[in-house]
Amino acid sequence: MTVLVFVEPDDELSLQAVTLARSLDGEVHGLSIGPAQAPVDVLHVAEIEGTYAPAASAAALVQLIEQLAPTAVVAPGSDRGNEVLAHAAARLDLPMAANVTDVRGDDVTRQRWGGTLLEEARVHAELKLLSAAPFAFPVGSASAPGRVETFVPDLTGADTAVRVVETVGASTGGVALADAKVVVSGGRGVGSSEGFAILEELAALLEGAVGCSRVVTSAGWRPHTDQVGQTGTKVSPDLYIACGISGATQHIAGCKGAKKLLAINDDPEATIFSHADYAVIGNLHEIVPAITAELRKARGG
Amino acid sequence: MRILVAVKRVPITGGKMVLSEDAQSIQTRHLGFTISPHEECGVEEAVRIVEAQGGEVVVITLGPAEAEDQLRECMALGADRAIHLVSDEEWDAQATASALLDAIRSEEPFDLIVFGNESADAGNYQVGIRIAYALGLPVVTGLKGLTVADGRARCEQEVAGGRDVYDVPLPAVVTVKEGLNLPRYPSVPAKLRANRKPVDARPVERAAPKLEKLRLVVPEGQGKQAEILGHGPDAAPAVVEVMQKLGVA
Ligand SMILES: Cc1cc2nc3c(=O)[nH]c(=O)nc-3n(C[C@H](O)[C@H](O)[C@H](O)COP(=O)(O)OP(=O)(O)OC[C@H]3O[C@@H](n4cnc5c(N)ncnc54)[C@H](O)[C@@H]3O)c2cc1C
Ligand SMILES: Cc1cc2nc3c(=O)[nH]c(=O)nc-3n(C[C@H](O)[C@H](O)[C@H](O)COP(=O)(O)OP(=O)(O)OC[C@H]3O[C@@H](n4cnc5c(N)ncnc54)[C@H](O)[C@@H]3O)c2cc1C
Numbered sequence: 010m011t012v013l014v015f016v017e018p019d020d021e022l023s024l025q026a027v028t029l030a031r032s033l034d035g036e037v038h039g040l041s042i043g044p045a046q047a048p049v050d051v052l053h054v055a056e057i058e059g060t061y062a063p064a065a066s067a068a069a070l071v072q073l074i075e076q077l078a079p080t081a082v083v084a085p086g087s088d089r090g091n092e093v094l095a096h097a098a099a100r101l102d103l104p105m106a107a108n109v110t111d112v113r114g115d116d117v118t119r120q121r122w123g124g125t126l127l128e129e130a131r132v133h134a135e136l137k138l139l140s141a142a143p144f145a146f147p148v149g150s151a152s153a154p155g156r157v158e159t160f161v162p163d164l165t166g167a168d169t170a171v172r173v174v175e176t177v178g179a180s181t182g183g184v185a186l187a188d189a190k191v192v193v194s195g196g197r198g199v200g201s202s203e204g205f206a207i208l209e210e211l212a213a214l215l216e217g218a219v220g221c222s223r224v225v226t227s228a229g230w231r232p233h234t235d236q237v238g239q240t241g242t243k244v245s246p247d248l249y250i251a252c253g254i255s256g257a258t259q260h261i262a263g264c265k266g267a268k269k270l271l272a273i274n275d276d277p278e279a280t281i282f283s284h285a286d287y288a289v290i291g292n293l294h295e296i297v298p299a300i301t302a303e304l305r306k307a308r309g310g
Numbered sequence: 311m312r313i314l315v316a317v318k319r320v321p322i323t324g325g326k327m328v329l330s331e332d333a334q335s336i337q338t339r340h341l342g343f344t345i346s347p348h349e350e351c352g353v354e355e356a357v358r359i360v361e362a363q364g365g366e367v368v369v370i371t372l373g374p375a376e377a378e379d380q381l382r383e384c385m386a387l388g389a390d391r392a393i394h395l396v397s398d399e400e401w402d403a404q405a406t407a408s409a410l411l412d413a414i415r416s417e418e419p420f421d422l423i424v425f426g427n428e429s430a431d432a433g434n435y436q437v438g439i440r441i442a443y444a445l446g447l448p449v450v451t452g453l454k455g456l457t458v459a460d461g462r463a464r465c466e467q468e469v470a471g472g473r474d475v476y477d478v479p480l481p482a483v484v485t486v487k488e489g490l491n492l493p494r495y496p497s498v499p500a501k502l503r504a505n506r507k508p509v510d511a512r513p514v515e516r517a518a519p520k521l522e523k524l525r526l527v528v529p530e531g532q533g534k535q536a537e538i539l540g541h542g543p544d545a546a547p548a549v550v551e552v553m554q555k556l557g558v559a
Contacts, residue, residue, distance in 0.1 A: 061474070063451070088467075091428075092451050095436035099443035104404055104520035107434045116524065121431055126327050126336070127527040128432075133520040140435075171448045175475040177466075191558050215558060223347065226492075233489030239430070240347045240488040248558050258323050259430075269556060271549065272536065280325030282536050287552055291542035299543030303550045304559060 010035030013079040015070055015093055016052075018045040021148060022085035028146040029139070030083040033112060039154065040073050042066050052154035055162050061089075062172035067096030069162035074101070074136070081112075081137040091140050098138050105138040106130060110145040112137075120145075123239035123262030143243075144266060184218045186235065191217030192246045194237055194264070195225060198253015198274065198293055202230040207297045208252060214304055220244065220264075222254050238263035252293040256281030273297070311365035311458070313356040314420045316410060316437070317349040317384060319377040320430040333525040345380050347488040348426035350387070354493040355486065356424055357388035359458050366390050368417070372409050374398050378509055385504035386496035393417075394511040402519035403432070407440035409514050414441070422463065425485040427452045434521075442483035449483040450476045454490055 014030040016023040016039045027047055030037045039049035042057050042065075055069040070093060074082060082097070084090035086108050098105035108120040110127065120142050121128050186192065193212040195205055205219065212219045220237040221230070237244055239259040245266035252273045254260060261284055264270065272285035273293045282288050289296055321341040328337040345353075356367045369384040371377050372395040381392035393413055401409065414423065423445075425438030435451075442449035455466030455473065458480070465476040465484060496504070539548040553559035 063449075088427075088452050091435040092439070095434075095439040096443075098436060099440045102404070104402065105434065105436055106521055107428070107436070118527070121433060121526070122323065122327070123433070125323075125529070127529050129524040129527060131522045131524055133518075133522060171450060171476060171478055173474045174477050176469070176472050177475060178472045215553070217558075226489075229492060233492075236489070248553065248556055256325055258325065258327060269552075271539075271552070283534055285534065285536040287549075288536040288538045289540055289542075289545040289549060290538065291545070295543045296545065299546035300549050303546035304553070307550050307554070307559065 011038055011077050011079040012036070013038050013040060013074060013077055013082045014047070014049060015039075015082070015084040015090060016041045016045050016047040016049070017085065017087070017089060018043060020085060020087065022087045022090065022141070022143050023047060024148040025144070025146040026083045026085040026090065026141040028149060029109070029112070029141040030081070031149070033081050035080060038077055038079070040070055040160070042069065047154055048149055048152040050155045052157050053160040054157060055160045057162065057164070059169070060173040062169045063089075063092050063096055064171060065162070065164050065168040066093045067100060068164055068168045069160065070097045071100050072162050073160060079136065081139060084140045086140045086143045094138055094140050101136070103134050103136060103138055104132055105140075106132060107140045108142040109139045110142045112139065122258060124265065125258040125262050144245075184216065186218045186220055186237070186242050186244060189218035189244065189246050191215040191248045191250070192220045192237070192244050192264070192267070193217055193250045193252065194220035194222070194254060195252045196222035196254030197224040199225065199230070204294070205231065207294070207301070211297055211301045211304075214301060217246065222260050251281055251285070252297060254281055255279050256284055311360055311363050311422065312368070312418065312420045313360060313365065313422045313424060314368050314370060314414065314417075315349065315352045315356050315384070315389065315424040317345040317353065317369055317371050317380060318426075318429050319343050319371065319373045319380045320346065327528050329526055329528060333527070334523070335526065343376070343379065345383070346426045346430035348428070348486055350493050351488050351490040352424040352426060352486045353384045353387050353389055354491050355456055356422070358491065359422075361388070363458070368393060368420075370410060370413060371395065372397060372401060372406055372514065381509055382504045383496070385507045386501045387494065388500070391507055392509045394509050395514045396511050397514050397516060399516045400519065400523060401516055402521045403434045403436050404440065404520055405517045407437045407444070408517070410437070411441055411444050413512070414445070419481060421480045422458065423447070423481070423483045425483070427485045427487045438483055438485040445483070447481055447483050448478040449485070450478060451485040453484050453486045456484065456486070456490065
């Protein structure tokens with residue numbers, strides 16, 4: 010029996026997908042487009058000229074599936090992993106389960122609502138197409154593949170018709186939200202775009218980034234690039250400070266990866282407190298500047 | 311330009327997921343409903359393109375009778391008419407795609423077909439891609455930027471450290487993400503107009519699901535007991551102490 014896993018170079022989510030593949034029965038084969046490091050038994054490296062073309066990656070995956078006849082194909086739960094797997098699912102007319110956290114025979118557990126709800130589902134197909142939910146699987150030692158083989162897929166013009174033609178730089182300065190060690194995040198309670206000045210000041214002092222809730226982006230107080238949540242950015246800082254955020258599940262979907270969560274809210278009953286490690290109850294407009302001042306004092310400034 | 315946007319009715323779950331007794335669905339008795347923010351941006355983008363270039367925006371949904379509310383909301387944003395595939399049953403992504411496909415084929419061809427990158431609830435990342443393959447059209451996913459001109463679509467995707475750009479000929483399928491634009495708030499006259507716009511309701515029969523939902527489960531980890539550091543600004547020293555302990559101060 011064989012399990013096939015789609016891996017991308019230098020990608021932690023791909024290594025997590027390998028962990029899921031390893032938990033299934035069989036020899037683990039990998040497919041990468043271009044060279045990659047992955048602890049699989051055999052890595053098939055496909056040579057596809059030029060920039061990323063989703064359908065070409067999928068064509069390679071489908072051809073390798075035909076060659077190896079695996080019982081399951083696993084992809085990382087990244088945008089690209091889900092994209093390539095969905096292309097393959099469409100080509101093969103097979104069901105696909107996205108963001109899987111567990112597999113038991115024909116049954117899988119998968120994430121809904123950005124991971125705030127789980128679904129147990131049965132896959133009615135001989136070949137199971139699964140993407141691994143991000144950060145649901147540990148990463149083993151990044152050992153090299155047992156064997157590397159070159160794989161030359163047979164591509165048509167249609168496979169390469171849609172491809173990246175250009176990459177333009179992002180305009181975001183400062184610490185990127187997704188990688189920040191501290192995120193100071195504000196919700197409706199901040200009250201206005203100007204109200205974010207005190208959050209900016211604290212974030213700058215902590216060399217962190219400012220985040221926000223969807224109410225804030227919908228009101229136009231902050232750009233959508235600052236939004237944390239199911240339809241925004243998913244963050245995993247050491248400390249997430251939620252100021253004037255109620256704790257809707259779609260917001261929690263974006264910050265549940267934080268190591269610690271400090272909530273500042275004037276409503277002692279706010280849901281956010283049931284997701285928080287630390288709580289301060291009261292008006293954020295008084296509390297946030299007080300924290301900034303105290304931090305300066307502690308640093309002897 | 312003729313543009314189709316596919317939207318799906320989902321509950322606004324608020325602070326806590328509460329399941330029905332049989333664990334088959336979320337208890338929605340006290341909840342409002344909406345469409346995914348991704349899809350709302352899809353409707354807004356389609357309306358902007360047609361406002362600038364002329365044409366028609368059609369919205370389509372597969373869902374229960376009540377999903378007409380969401381179609382009306384899309385028409386209040388500026389969509390011209392709606393197709394409602396009416397079913398109370400549970401559909402998997404493959405069956406959803408094939409029902410939408412039948413409806414799409416029954417219409418004059420569209421220049422652009424717009425989906426959310428993933429639905430708000432099930433989030434299977436695939437309906438749009440399946441439909442693109444069935445129609446033999448190019449597909450680009452997860453757009454945060456879209457420019458339609460001269461029979462082509464310039465599509466921008468956010469990636470680590472920048473934006474990947476694709477350039478595809480129309481007709482095409484795209485899936486979009488929130489952040490593509492800032493949707494308008496519909497005006498009262500727009501809402502009134504939406505009530506008079508046509509909704510073409512069609513009954514549909516479901517095929518057996520190949521990805522069959524067995525039950526829903528609320529994950530552990532909700533209901534933490536937070537350590538209260540204090541009330542008001544007096545809590546500041548305790549907060550800084552925590553920051554020092556965590557090594558972020
Ligand atoms: C499909 C879908 C996707 C979504 N995606 C996202 C997403 O990606 N990100 C996201 O954030 N939301 C998302 N939402 C919206 C989400 O459901 C909530 O509506 C939103 O998160 C609420 O934002 P909020 O907490 O800022 O506002 P509210 O819920 O209004 O909460 C404001 C809080 O501020 C407190 N407060 C007010 N004044 C003060 C003060 N002076 N000091 C201290 N506290 C104060 C209040 O007690 C309250 O708890 C999504 C919704 C849906 C349906
Ligand atoms: C009570 C209940 C039970 C369900 N049980 C199951 C089940 O057992 N197994 C299962 O797989 N699915 C089930 N579904 C259906 C599921 O929620 C999805 O509608 C379906 O699987 C489509 O997949 P997706 O939403 O993950 O699509 P995605 O591929 O994530 O959706 C991408 C985009 O496709 C479009 N789209 C998706 N659904 C629709 C729609 N209905 N109408 C119009 N456009 C749409 C939207 O533009 C959306 O943004 C159930 C739904 C309900 C309400």
